[in-house]
Amino acid sequence: MTAAMQTGVSAFLARFEGLRAQLPGDPAVRAAAAELLRDAGLPGRREEAWKYTNLRQLAEATFHEPLTRLDDCDALLARLPRLDAPRLVFVDGRFRADLSEVPDGVSFEQFAHTGDFGTLARPERERMVALNTMLAEDGASIAVAEDVDAGLLQLISLASEIAGRTIAFHPRHAVRLARGARLTLLEISLGTGVYLHNPVSELHVAEDATLVHVRLQDESRGAFHVSTAYAEVAAGGTYDSFMLSLGARLARSELHARLAGAGAAVHMNGAQLLSGNQVADITTVVRHDAPGCASRQTVKNVLAGRSRGVFQGRIEVARGAQKTDGYQMNQALLLSPEAEIDCKPELEIFADDVKCSHGATVGELDADQLFYLRSRGVPEAEARAMLVRAFLAEALDAVAHVAAREVLERAVSAWWEREAA
Amino acid sequence: MLEISGLTATIDGKQILNGIDLIVPTGEVHAIMGPNGSGKSTLSYVLSGREGYEVTGGTAQFDGKDLLAMTPEQRAATGLFLAFQYPVELPGVNNANFLRVALNAQRRARGESELDAIQFLKLARAETKRLSMPDDMLKRNVNVGFSGGEKKRNEVLQMAILRPRLAILDETDSGLDIDALKIVADGVNALRGPAFSALVITHYQRLLDHIVPDRVHVLAGGRIIRSGGPELAQELEANGYAGMVAEAA
Numbered sequence: 001m002t003a004a005m006q007t008g009v010s011a012f013l014a015r016f017e018g019l020r021a022q023l024p025g026d027p028a029v030r031a032a033a034a035e036l037l038r039d040a041g042l043p044g045r046r047e048e049a050w051k052y053t054n055l056r057q058l059a060e061a062t063f064h065e066p067l068t069r070l071d072d073c074d075a076l077l078a079r080l081p082r083l084d085a086p087r088l089v090f091v092d093g094r095f096r097a098d099l100s101e102v103p104d105g106v107s108f109e110q111f112a113h114t115g116d117f118g119t120l121a122r123p124e125r126e127r128m129v130a131l132n133t134m135l136a137e138d139g140a141s142i143a144v145a146e147d148v149d150a151g152l153l154q155l156i157s158l159a160s161e162i163a164g165r166t167i168a169f170h171p172r173h174a175v176r177l178a179r180g181a182r183l184t185l186l187e188i189s190l191g192t193g194v195y196l197h198n199p200v201s202e203l204h205v206a207e208d209a210t211l212v213h214v215r216l217q218d219e220s221r222g223a224f225h226v227s228t229a230y231a232e233v234a235a236g237g238t239y240d241s242f243m244l245s246l247g248a249r250l251a252r253s254e255l256h257a258r259l260a261g262a263g264a265a266v267h268m269n270g271a272q273l274l275s276g277n278q279v280a281d282i283t284t285v286v287r288h289d290a291p292g293c294a295s296r297q298t299v300k301n302v303l304a305g306r307s308r309g310v311f312q313g314r315i316e317v318a319r320g321a322q323k324t325d326g327y328q329m330n331q332a333l334l335l336s337p338e339a340e341i342d343c344k345p346e347l348e349i350f351a352d353d354v355k356c357s358h359g360a361t362v363g364e365l366d367a368d369q370l371f372y373l374r375s376r377g378v379p380e381a382e383a384r385a386m387l388v389r390a391f392l393a394e395a396l397d398a399v400a401h402v403a404a405r406e407v408l409e410r411a412v413s414a415w416w417e418r419e420a421a
Numbered sequence: 422m423l424e425i426s427g428l429t430a431t432i433d434g435k436q437i438l439n440g441i442d443l444i445v446p447t448g449e450v451h452a453i454m455g456p457n458g459s460g461k462s463t464l465s466y467v468l469s470g471r472e473g474y475e476v477t478g479g480t481a482q483f484d485g486k487d488l489l490a491m492t493p494e495q496r497a498a499t500g501l502f503l504a505f506q507y508p509v510e511l512p513g514v515n516n517a518n519f520l521r522v523a524l525n526a527q528r529r530a531r532g533e534s535e536l537d538a539i540q541f542l543k544l545a546r547a548e549t550k551r552l553s554m555p556d557d558m559l560k561r562n563v564n565v566g567f568s569g570g571e572k573k574r575n576e577v578l579q580m581a582i583l584r585p586r587l588a589i590l591d592e593t594d595s596g597l598d599i600d601a602l603k604i605v606a607d608g609v610n611a612l613r614g615p616a617f618s619a620l621v622i623t624h625y626q627r628l629l630d631h632i633v634p635d636r637v638h639v640l641a642g643g644r645i646i647r648s649g650g651p652e653l654a655q656e657l658e659a660n661g662y663a664g665m666v667a668e669a670a
């Protein structure tokens with residue numbers, strides 16, 4: 001395999017040609033994805049789903065093959081939270097058994113060994129998923145058996161640039177919770193340098209099972225993070241997710257959740273904290289296909305510098321999904337006049353007995369609150385920080401798992417200290 | 422000592438303060454009464470440095486220092502405290518944490534040592550108890566979901582913990598029940614002493630039965646139109662402002 005310079009979608013296709021004989025899984029699935037990409041290229045802004053987020057920089061970047069040495073992720077490992085919980089560590093997209101502690105109560109396999117593309121992902125509709133499908137080499141396949149409470153599991157992605165070699169990796173993860181099972185998955189992405197992290201996850205939540213999915217996207221400020229997750233929740237099951245997006249030059253977190261059985265629940269909360277020239281996009285589609293389901297979503301954005309936040313949230317209610325309860329709220333705090341938020345809520349309702357609401361607020365820090373703090377002696381910069389932290393604290397309140405929430409709180413603190421410096 | 426002289430101020434180009442002259446000697450408590458819209462809150466905001474007000478003339482000095490040249494936080498560290506007529510809610514900000522940050526910021530600015538979490542909590546609990554407030558008030562978010570009276574009491578709690586040298590109480594008595602009024606008055610009286618002064622803004626004689634002022638001033642149309650002893654408050658209670666305002670015009 002040469003480490004030749006590869007650019008844009010043609011470079012990804014060339015990479016595929018070089019690798020295809022060694023890649024796991026059904027070659028026909030990959031070939032179909034390659035065909036899609038060859039025809040349509042990377043998603044562009046003329047497409048509705050990508051109207052606000054431009055992948056041009058990604059298309060123009062040059063990516064090489066991952067080629068990580070054993071010892072170059074110590075600094076990144078040191079940044080991980082010290083938690084008394086098992087972890088699966090991937091470096092540059094490849095599983096690293098030496099850095100991982102495989103959990104009890106959970107069955108774990110590598111995508112590199114199973115090659116199982118799953119059933120939820122739709123490469124034909126989401127072309128970054130086609131890219132993943134074409135090039136996925138590894139990933140975590142996690143399953144929790146019936147009525148087992150598997151506790152907390154960390155899924156870690158580390159990425160490192162070696163001597164200016166920018167890399168791209170496309171992990172393929174799957175989580176399957178059997179009936180009545182429980183798992184809290186804390187997914188953390190960190191890195192240094194320039195790279196593309198393009199994971200696809202399939203999340204199956206069976207009857208009465210609960211998957212708590214807490215994600216911390218703290219990639220390098222030079223990185224591209226494009227993640228797509230598909231969740232399917234059966235009757236009485238809960239998918240409770242929170243996405244904290246702090247890092248990357250460009251981040252897109254796309255989540256498709258389907259409420260497939262009566263009484264299922266989905267929470268898709270999140271927060272984005274951006275500065276400089278960062279662009280981050282939270283795009284979600286929740287589909288109510290069964291009656292009596294609830295979906296809840298609060299996304300908060302703190303935007304400094306010339307950063308841009310994007311929120312696209314769509315709620316679809318199918319004809320039979322009576323007694324649907326959908327709630328969606330997007331709030332943005334603009335800390336600078338050059339910061340920007342694009343917000344696109346959409347409701348598509350085909351049932352008549354439903355309760356769906358959505359709202360959005362955009363604002364600056366409240367002058368009265370700022371003065372109140374200062375009148376008590378709190379210096380202006382500290383007062384501003386307190387108010388932003390308060391706004392975020394309210395967002396993080398949605399994370400009920402204490403240890404996971406603390407990880408996010410520490411990440412917010414570290415972000416804040418970095419920004420203040 | 423607070424010395425205000427010839428103070429004029431505008432908001433959105435509209436003149437609200439029309440030349441305030443007022444001296445509050447150290448150790449004294451003065452009351453300010455006056456009709457709605459006469460500029461009482463405006464005066465307290467201008468003294469504490471709220472944005473949006475333009476001082477167009479005059480001076481305000483506290484112990485010889487030019488208040489108007491300082492930021493709000495510098496004024497606070499110097500010892501000025503404003504109990505707001507309408508206390509502000511701070512969702513997501515824990516009351517105890519807020520007070521500790523504020524107290525330590527002031528102490529830092531004055532070159533004093535900061536209190537650690539335990540020292541602070543001891544102080545805060547003691548003051549909370551003294552003001553007959555439930556402990557959980559410290560755990561809640563600042564003023565969020567507080568009743569009107571609880572908000573006012575929370576202002577007094579802040580004052581008790583921050584221990585200002587000059588307190589401006591803007592209608593802290595409004596909305597308080599009879600018992601709370603007494604508790605609040607006791608809180609102010611507890612601070613009284615040779616190094617403490619206060620400006621108590623009120624519409625009601627009743628508060629002044631508990632906090633007996635050294636002087637009473639009547640503010641109307643952005644000016645002090647009369648000053649006198651505590652008996653002036655009684656006169657107002659009996660006759661209202663109309664006659665006095667007409668006389669001053």
Ligand SMILES: Nc1ncnc2c1ncn2[C@@H]1O[C@H](COP(=O)(O)OP(=O)(O)OP(=O)(O)O)[C@@H](O)[C@H]1O
Nearest residue numbers: 432433435437455456457458459460461462463464
């Ligand atoms: N932003 C503003 N623009 C224009 N006028 C204002 C503004 N803010 C306050 N005012 C006016 O300034 C005047 C003085 O208001 P202030 O709040 O100081 O009165 P007050 O004496 O405290 O009254 P009250 O007894 O009702 O509390 C009022 O007429 C008010 O309407």
Ligand SMILES: [Mg+2]
Nearest residue numbers: 461462463506
């Ligand atoms: Mg007023």
